[in-house]
Amino acid sequence: MKLLRPGLVPYGQALAWQLELRRRLQQDSAGAVGTLICLQHPPVVTLGKRGRLDDIFGLEALRERGTEFFKIDRGGEATYHGPGQLVIYPIVKLDNLGIGVVDLIRGLAGCLSETLAEFDVQAAYDPDHPGLWTVGEPLRRKIASVGMRVSGGVSTHGAAINLTNDLSPFALFVPCGMPDSPMARLADCTDDAVDIDDFTDRFLEHFSEFLELEFEPHEMKPPPREEWAAPMPV
Numbered sequence: 576m577k578l579l580r581p582g583l584v585p586y587g588q589a590l591a592w593q594l595e596l597r598r599r600l601q602q603d604s605a606g607a608v609g610t611l612i613c614l615q616h617p618p619v620v621t622l623g624k625r626g627r628l629d630d631i632f633g634l635e636a637l638r639e640r641g642t643e644f645f646k647i648d649r650g651g652e653a654t655y656h657g658p659g660q661l662v663i664y665p666i667v668k669l670d671n672l673g674i675g676v677v678d679l680i681r682g683l684a685g686c687l688s689e690t691l692a693e694f695d696v697q698a699a700y701d702p703d704h705p706g707l708w709t710v711g712e713p714l715r716r717k718i719a720s721v722g723m724r725v726s727g728g729v730s731t732h733g734a735a736i737n738l739t740n741d742l743s744p745f746a747l748f749v750p751c752g753m754p755d756s757p758m759a760r761l762a763d764c765t766d767d768a769v770d771i772d773d774f775t776d777r778f779l780e781h782f783s784e785f786l787e788l789e790f791e792p793h794e795m796k797p798p799p800r801e802e803w804a805a806p807m808p809v
Contacts, residue, residue, distance in 0.1 A: 576667070577610040578790035580775065583658060586619040586645055587803035593731045595798060596666040601727040609667030609729070611782075611790060613775050616656040618642040620748060622807075623651035623722060633747025634809065640744065643806040649722040649732040651705065653748050659740030659760075661771055661778075664733040669725065672786070676725050680705070683734050684721055686781035691718070693777055694765040707736070709759050716759035717750070738762060738769050 584592075589612070596610050618640050620631060626646070630653045631637065637644075642655075656662055665683065669676060684700040684707055691698050691707070698707040698718050707719035719736035737760035745758045762769045783790055 576608045576786065576788050576790055577793035577795075578779070579610060579612045579614075579793055579795060581612070581614050581797060583615045583617065584797065585803065586616050586621070586643060586656065587806060588797050588800075589614060589616065589662075589664070590645065590647065590804040591798040591802050593664055593666055594804075595802075597726065597729045597731055600666065600668045600729045603668070606671055607668065608671050608788065609665065610793065610795075612664040612666065613779070614662055614664075615658050615660060615771070616662060618655070618657045618744065619645060619806075620653055620655050620744075621645045621647050621649075622653050623647060623649045625650070626652040628807075628809065630749040631747070631809075632749075633744075637744060637747050638809075642744070644809050645804065645806055647732070648726075649724045651720075651722040652750075654720045654722070654735065654750060655744045655748070656735055657740045657744060659771070660735055660737050661775060662733070662735045663778075665723075665730055667730050669728055669730060674786075676723060676730060679730060680721055680723055682785045683782065684719070686778055686785050687719055687734065687736055689781045690774060690778040691761065694761060694767050694769075696761060696764045709764065714757055716757040718759040718761065718764075720750075736761070738771055738774055 697711045705721045721734045723732045739762045
């Protein structure tokens with residue numbers, strides 16, 4: 576599987592990138608598996624199929640932070656991405672990978688959980704409230720969100736895990752349709768230094784083992800500005 580680690584990428588550019596990779600896979604007849612993208616985003620709120628602008632009660636405060644807003648085709652409601660959060664997009668042809676989307680989602684979440692365990696942080700996947708939630712403490716908190724879509728046999732979107740990012744934007748909207756949902760980040764749960772590249776390296780080891788595939792670092796130009804997805808006019 577190809578691996579892209581482009582760093583900080585605007586959401587509209589990354590979404591166009593996902594859709595281009597999906598189009599290529601849908602047209603491929605050579606048995607390609609796909610591409611894994613690991614990156615970060617500048618401040619952005621995305622609204623899934625059930626997401627509503629009414630869920631964003633701190634719209635002006637988010638605007639002042641330079642936040643963009645996108646309506647997208649994944650399941651779920653609203654979530655936030657920002658620097659210091661690792662976002663993972665598996666753009667894969669499920670038949671060629673030999674796995675179903677539910678298994679892919681749970682495997683992705685499980686590999687993130689295994690990586691957190693290396694920092695002595697315990698977190699479990701909750702299928703009723705998709706994401707990773709901390710365990711073993713009085714207050715259960717959400718540390719990672721998961722949401723995907725499959726079209727033409729190819730997956731898009733993925734997971735986002737809070738590592739060192741600012742959590743305050745989550746207080747300005749209803750995260751994932753759950754009012755007062757407490758959020759967590761790894762930096763507050765461990766005494767170890769949290770480096771995003773190091774965490775990504777560790778996660779990739781677990782995910783490679785789960786998929787029984789090796790990742791091949793790949794160079795690919797991101798979509799030019801004229802091809803970026805457009806944010807919502809809010």
